[in-house]
Amino acid sequence: MYGQPLSLKSLWRIVRHPVDAEKLAILDARWREIPQVLRDYPMQGFGRQSTGCGATIGINPRCDFSCTGCYLGKEANQIPNMPLAGVLAQLDALRAHLGPKANVQITDGEVTLRPVEELTAILRYARQIGVIPMVMTHGDRFRLEPGLLETLMVKGGLTEISIHIDITMRGRDGYPVPKSELELMPLRDDFAALIRTARKRTGLPLRAATTMTPAGIEPAVQA
Numbered sequence: 001m002y003g004q005p006l007s008l009k010s011l012w013r014i015v016r017h018p019v020d021a022e023k024l025a026i027l028d029a030r031w032r033e034i035p036q037v038l039r040d041y042p043m044q045g046f047g048r049q050s051t052g053c054g055a056t057i058g059i060n061p062r063c064d065f066s067c068t069g070c071y072l073g074k075e076a077n078q079i080p081n082m083p084l085a086g087v088l089a090q091l092d093a094l095r096a097h098l099g100p101k102a103n104v105q106i107t108d109g110e111v112t113l114r115p116v117e118e119l120t121a122i123l124r125y126a127r128q129i130g131v132i133p134m135v136m137t138h139g140d141r142f143r144l145e146p147g148l149l150e151t152l153m154v155k156g157g158l159t160e161i162s163i164h165i166d167i168t169m170r171g172r173d174g175y176p177v178p179k180s181e182l183e184l185m186p187l188r189d190d191f192a193a194l195i196r197t198a199r200k201r202t203g204l205p206l207r208a209a210t211t212m213t214p215a216g217i218e219p220a221v222q223a
Contacts (some may be wrong), residue, residue: 026051026099054094054131055105058082059122063109065138069168069213076109084118088125100130105162107136116151123156134160136211139191140172149198149206159205163191166212181212 019027031039031047038044046052061079063072082090094104104126111119112135119135126133135158142149152158165188167178178184188210195208 020100023051023099023101026097051098051102053103053105054098055107056087056090056094056111056122057108058090059087059106059108060111060114061109062113063138064113064140065110065169065171067169067171067213069166072109081114084121087122091122091126091129091131095129095131098131102131103160104131104133105136106133110138110141111135112137112139112141112148116148120152120156123152123158127157132160133158134162134209136162137164138169138172139163139165142194143190144173149194150202153198153202153204153206160207160209161195162209162211164211165191168213 027047027050030051034044034047039047058079058081060081061072061076062081063070063076091104095102098104106119106122106126114122123133123135135152149158149161165184167181167184169175170177172178172187175184175187191210192208195206199206
């Protein structure tokens, strides 16, 4: 299970070869794909320190929110989920392109609406093939179903989560039409507490981030 201490042999291997041969080869391939003008940029990390990150498509197009800044089309809630085998094949393709220890966003519509057994299997498979999955979510299902986050951590090996919170969101329990970001600060505090509790209950690591739609994109909400 993820989170267990590494053996001395594993630690020694990491010290001797911090970047394995496969990753070095993929880094070189990505570097050769970059136009020369971008290679000359002194801060260019792609192809040097990173092979980029990837994201799932079609895992769960449906969402139970109706956010004003949503990028999904109106037909999203009528699109069926990709079968589990298709999602796993997609992860295989991402692993082949990005290499080991690459970051893969588990995202689409609202992925936590997918059956928990399937979402757990997706996370577990990502770990099995050597990529690091991050669940991108509005987070409300974790508020409404206590213990769900811990299940994904323990059974799926989840170590990274990103929760979207901003005033463009419509449908959140207790915050149906937020009028300011300050109004949402107690919600952010609730999520911070939920994450700390999950870490404490499981004894496992969980890195957390938040995202938001820039205020300049969305007109101010009228009182």
